[in-house]
Amino acid sequence: MKPLSRKATCNTHGQDSSYFLGWQKYENNPFDEVRNPNGIIQMGLAENQLSFDILESWLDMNPDAAGFKRDGNSIFRELALFQDYHGLPACKKALVEFMAEIRGNKVTFDPSRLVLTAGSTSANETLMFCLAEAGEAFLLPTPYYPGFDRDLKWRTGVEIVPIHCTSSNGFRITASALEEAYQGARKRNLRVKGVLVTNPSNPLGTTLSLSELNLLLDFITAKDIHLISDEIYSGTVFSSPGFVSVMEVLNGYENTEVWNRVHIVYSLSKDLGLPGFRIGAIYSNDEMVVAAATKMSSFGLVSSQTQYLLSALLSDKNFTKKYLFENQERLKQRHKMLVMGLQKARISCLKSNAGLFCWVDMRPLLHSNTFESEMELWKKIVYDVRLNISPGSSCHCTEPGWFRVCFANMSEATLNLAMQRLKKFVVDSTTNNSNNRSLDHYYSAKNSKKKSLIPKWSLIPKWVFRLSSRDRDRESSDER
Amino acid sequence: MVLLSKIATNDRHGENSPYFDGWKAYDMNPYHPTENRDGVIQMGLAENQLCFDLSEDWIRKNPKASICTAEGVNEFKNIAIFQDYHGLPEFRQAVASFMGRVRGGRVKFDPDRIVMGGGATGANELIMFCLADPGDAFLVPSPYYPAFDRDLGWRTGVDIVPVHCDSSNGFLITKAALETAYEKAQKDNINIKGLLIANPSNPLGTVLDRETLKSLVSFVNEKNIHLVCDEIYAATVFSTPSFVSVSEIMQEMEYCNPDLIHIVYSLSKDMGLPGFRVGIVYSYNDAVVSCGRKMSSFGLVSSQTQHLLAAMLSDEEFVENYLEQSSKRLAKRHNVFTRGLAKAGITCLKSNAGLFVWMDLRRLLKEQTFEAEMVLWRVIINEVKVNVSPGSSFHCSEPGWFRVCIANMDDETVVVALQRIHAFVHQEKDGNKSQGKSTKCLPKKLQLSFSFRRYDEGIMSPHMMSPHSPVPLSPLLQART
Numbered sequence: 001m002k003p004l005s006r007k008a009t010c011n012t013h014g015q016d017s018s019y020f021l022g023w024q025k026y027e028n029n030p031f032d033e034v035r036n037p038n039g040i041i042q043m044g045l046a047e048n049q050l051s052f053d054i055l056e057s058w059l060d061m062n063p064d065a066a067g068f069k070r071d072g073n074s075i076f077r078e079l080a081l082f083q084d085y086h087g088l089p090a091c092k093k094a095l096v097e098f099m100a101e102i103r104g105n106k107v108t109f110d111p112s113r114l115v116l117t118a119g120s121t122s123a124n125e126t127l128m129f130c131l132a133e134a135g136e137a138f139l140l141p142t143p144y145y146p147g148f149d150r151d152l153k154w155r156t157g158v159e160i161v162p163i164h165c166t167s168s169n170g171f172r173i174t175a176s177a178l179e180e181a182y183q184g185a186r187k188r189n190l191r192v193k194g195v196l197v198t199n200p201s202n203p204l205g206t207t208l209s210l211s212e213l214n215l216l217l218d219f220i221t222a223k224d225i226h227l228i229s230d231e232i233y234s235g236t237v238f239s240s241p242g243f244v245s246v247m248e249v250l251n252g253y254e255n256t257e258v259w260n261r262v263h264i265v266y267s268l269s270k271d272l273g274l275p276g277f278r279i280g281a282i283y284s285n286d287e288m289v290v291a292a293a294t295k296m297s298s299f300g301l302v303s304s305q306t307q308y309l310l311s312a313l314l315s316d317k318n319f320t321k322k323y324l325f326e327n328q329e330r331l332k333q334r335h336k337m338l339v340m341g342l343q344k345a346r347i348s349c350l351k352s353n354a355g356l357f358c359w360v361d362m363r364p365l366l367h368s369n370t371f372e373s374e375m376e377l378w379k380k381i382v383y384d385v386r387l388n389i390s391p392g393s394s395c396h397c398t399e400p401g402w403f404r405v406c407f408a409n410m411s412e413a414t415l416n417l418a419m420q421r422l423k424k425f426v427v428d429s430t431t432n433n434s435n436n437r438s439l440d441h442y443y444s445a446k447n448s449k450k451k452s453l454i455p456k457w458s459l460i461p462k463w464v465f466r467l468s469s470r471d472r473d474r475e476s477s478d479e480r
Numbered sequence: 481m482v483l484l485s486k487i488a489t490n491d492r493h494g495e496n497s498p499y500f501d502g503w504k505a506y507d508m509n510p511y512h513p514t515e516n517r518d519g520v521i522q523m524g525l526a527e528n529q530l531c532f533d534l535s536e537d538w539i540r541k542n543p544k545a546s547i548c549t550a551e552g553v554n555e556f557k558n559i560a561i562f563q564d565y566h567g568l569p570e571f572r573q574a575v576a577s578f579m580g581r582v583r584g585g586r587v588k589f590d591p592d593r594i595v596m597g598g599g600a601t602g603a604n605e606l607i608m609f610c611l612a613d614p615g616d617a618f619l620v621p622s623p624y625y626p627a628f629d630r631d632l633g634w635r636t637g638v639d640i641v642p643v644h645c646d647s648s649n650g651f652l653i654t655k656a657a658l659e660t661a662y663e664k665a666q667k668d669n670i671n672i673k674g675l676l677i678a679n680p681s682n683p684l685g686t687v688l689d690r691e692t693l694k695s696l697v698s699f700v701n702e703k704n705i706h707l708v709c710d711e712i713y714a715a716t717v718f719s720t721p722s723f724v725s726v727s728e729i730m731q732e733m734e735y736c737n738p739d740l741i742h743i744v745y746s747l748s749k750d751m752g753l754p755g756f757r758v759g760i761v762y763s764y765n766d767a768v769v770s771c772g773r774k775m776s777s778f779g780l781v782s783s784q785t786q787h788l789l790a791a792m793l794s795d796e797e798f799v800e801n802y803l804e805q806s807s808k809r810l811a812k813r814h815n816v817f818t819r820g821l822a823k824a825g826i827t828c829l830k831s832n833a834g835l836f837v838w839m840d841l842r843r844l845l846k847e848q849t850f851e852a853e854m855v856l857w858r859v860i861i862n863e864v865k866v867n868v869s870p871g872s873s874f875h876c877s878e879p880g881w882f883r884v885c886i887a888n889m890d891d892e893t894v895v896v897a898l899q900r901i902h903a904f905v906h907q908e909k910d911g912n913k914s915q916g917k918s919t920k921c922l923p924k925k926l927q928l929s930f931s932f933r934r935y936d937e938g939i940m941s942p943h944m945m946s947p948h949s950p951v952p953l954s955p956l957l958q959a960r961t
Binding site: 004005007008009049051055056059060061065067068074076077079080081082083118119121122125129130131132133134151152154155190224226261273274275276277278287289290292296299300301302303304305306309324414429473 | 483484485495529532535536537540543546556559560561563599602613614630748752753754756757774778780782783785912
């Protein structure tokens with residue numbers, strides 16, 4: 001039997017199965033407040049479930065959008081036939097205005113430079129097809145969203161070269177890390193075509209600082225490469241320092257070389273909590289990129305039914321104003337709950353101001369400063385504590401012990417329960433297990449500035465980088 | 481420094497093909513029954529517009545199917561967060577059951593083998609990514625749908641090796657033609673990974689008979705290559721012989737390796753819903769289902785749409801009535817049109833499916849060349865003011881054939897189109913050479929030539945449609961202020 005394509009058969013074997021088993025464990029025993037209160041609580045899914053009531057009440061007041069009607073007249077036929085890859089103009093106009101509103105109207109976007117795609121999954125892949133050949137590379141700061149390995153690399157053949165960020169400076173991108181990544185790629189004979197950043201960051205939940213943004217723009221100018229800014233969490237920024245989009249930094253630099261090489265990816269999966277509707281977008285100042293991406297979007301257009309709903313929803317400025325404000329308040333409150341709950345368990349996390357998750361520091365709970373230990377800890381948390389959280393290694397973090405914990409995809413009561421379980425676990429671990437470094441010992445060691453062992457990225461076993469492909473084995477939805 | 485990829489800057493998207501040139505003429509001067517009676521009538525768009533009343537009626541009567549209505553909003557949240565690439569179970573069930581119905585209940589489809597794609601466009605690309613590597617090739621009988629070049633090959637790097645069929649035998653695919661094409665490919669060191677067929681055929685509008693299907697299945701089994709059957713027009717069959725799906729043939733054959741058989745489906749033609757982007761890959765190969773499902777992340781069907789269609793397609797009474805009515809209306813339209821053409825002395829390939837006819841204008845060619853075909857086509861667009869698609873854009877090996885779509889307009893427009901064609905043919909009969917009549921120069925934008933030309937983006941009209949575009953006067957295209 002002739003084999004299938006290489007793409008079909010790669011990356012499906014030869015991996016550490018414990019991550020896969022862990023997810024399976026969750027799927028076999030999912031928490032439900034009523035039907036399965038002892039089940040595993042899902043904290044590995046970056047979903048925004050906090051503001052559906054606002055959406056539902058809008059629907060209540062806008063029956064036209066529901067019934068394929070406009071001003072009471074049926075437009076079903078026209079929607080059913082509408083497959084123009086330029087997208088519904090009303091939808092694009094409303095979407096760019098929404099994007100501008102999120103950025104405090106400090107930036108304006110031109111609808112003709114927006115390309116609609118089936119989710120940001122499709123947007124990211126499409127940009128790779130447009131900007132790079134198979135075998136070329138993009139630099140990505142670590143830790144990064146595990147799905148990028150599939151979205152950016154799988155069918156495109158493009159490579160990802162990590163830009164290492166560490167807790168020593170709050171995981172900020174530094175000039176030296178950028179340069180090191182670039183040189184590392186060159187040593188591997190990989191031609192670098194660009195940098196891709198997620199701002200706000202997944203999994204960190206932080207927004208890029210102005211100096212990081214300027215650093216990135218200087219870097220891509222010097223190297224003559226592209227910058228993709230995945231801004232799908234831009235509407236989830238709930239406290240200072242606030243969100244600065246790369247487009248804002250480029251104000252005043254229109255029609256310079258660098259302006260043409262910056263591209264934004266957007267989506268409504270996180271900000272509006274509508275991942276099922278598959279609404280993604282590419283925004284580029286480069287006409288050729290827009291032209292090519294538009295044609296490619298044929299492979300993943302947004303359903304016209306959904307485009308129509310969006311055009312009605314997002315052009316209602318009263319709704320968007322109310323939603324953005326309320327949603328941010330609720331996220332802020334939920335974030336605070338998680339942080340305080342963790343603190344009660346004597347666990348800290350990276351200070352963050354955005355996203356649907358926290359980047360939690362569980363290094364004190366590790367037996368040893370290794371990824372094996374992180375995996376062991378993770379298994380305990382899934383199997384015994386019954387919380388499904390995401391280990392940092394799945395995000396390509398270079399330091400063991402960090403976990404991403406989501407807070408916006410469950411009720412308050414469930415979040416509280418999760419915190420209680422975690423607190424109990426930490427208390428039990430530190431009192432019962434004498435082999436563990438106690439928290440006190442850890443903090444004193446940290447205070448004495450003893451350097452923990454951080455392995456150089458080249459020494460990290462390859463399986464760590466293949467871990468993310470386990471997401472592909474999981475018979476489940478995107479874990480973003 | 482070259483900043484974009486080769487894929488982004490090459491022509492393999494195929495939009496420079498003459499297939500799309502007619503669109504541009506139409507776009508600049510679209511026919512409208514009251515506002516522009518002299519405009520170009522769109523007959524290059526294979527859409528099924530005959531049964532919207534039935535779908536609309538159903539939607540009105542089933543508000544629960546929409547997650548936005550008062551009746552259905554209780555499902556809004558669950559549907560809005562559902563992005564599982566398996567798809568909504570009820571959606572898969574409904575599609576599997578619909579596909580079975582379309583095949584007269586002779587085959588049962590397994591909902592767990594249903595994989596979503598971004599329309600058939602996305603589904604065809606997806607199956608190529610699963611089955612072939614860059615540089616590999618698929619055999620495709622010609623004439624074939626022009627966008628296969630893009631869908632099968634643009635980003636995948638897979639090549640198409642055409643298997644030429646001609647009018648000498650009604651464009652049937654013969655074993656001999658397949659063998660010849662396969663052998664030649666071997667000699668040229670081209671690695672053939674499979675055969676892709678469209679059944680019913682676009683542009684021919686014919687269905688494959690049992691014997692031919694069996695021979696294709698044997699062929700791929702012999703060579704141990706894949707068979708991809710694009711069956712997106714399955715429910716547009718309106719008269720005998722009835723549609724036979726490869727899935728039925730598999731059941732009948734003594735030996736067929738199921739791992740080689742894959743079906744591509746869609747609701748764009750059968751249900752007239754191209755805007756909803758419902759593409760399906762149905763494979764009998766477990767590894768392809770598994771891999772394809774993961775790839776479907778790049779083009780999932782909106783859950784809002786899945787939810788609506790799950791309800792619609794599982795309404796058996798509605799489906800039965802829809803399929804029956806659709807068939808009847810297509811039969812009637814086909815009849816009216818072919819008779820109208822016959823009165824003008826124009827014949828078409830005998831067909832029983834699809835949303836178009838394959839029109840034979842060979843006798844109107846000055847000479848039997850593709851250049852002459854292009855000249856004739858220019859006249860049809862400019863003088864007759866009807867946008868039809870020249871056979872060369874379908875990679876037909878014989879000049880003089882044109883695909884004419886007949887299901888994307890109302891009855892009155894059909895009459896106008898036939899009148900114009902009639903008038904044109906009479907002019908020809910009266911001895912006016914078509915070339916002589918067209919002393920007007922083509923606007924520069926429509927400089928047609930047989931070879932693929934570089935599309936000048938600079939002169940693109942701001943309202944330029946995509947290759948699949950609706951009526952330009954649609955209010956949907958006016959952004960709300």
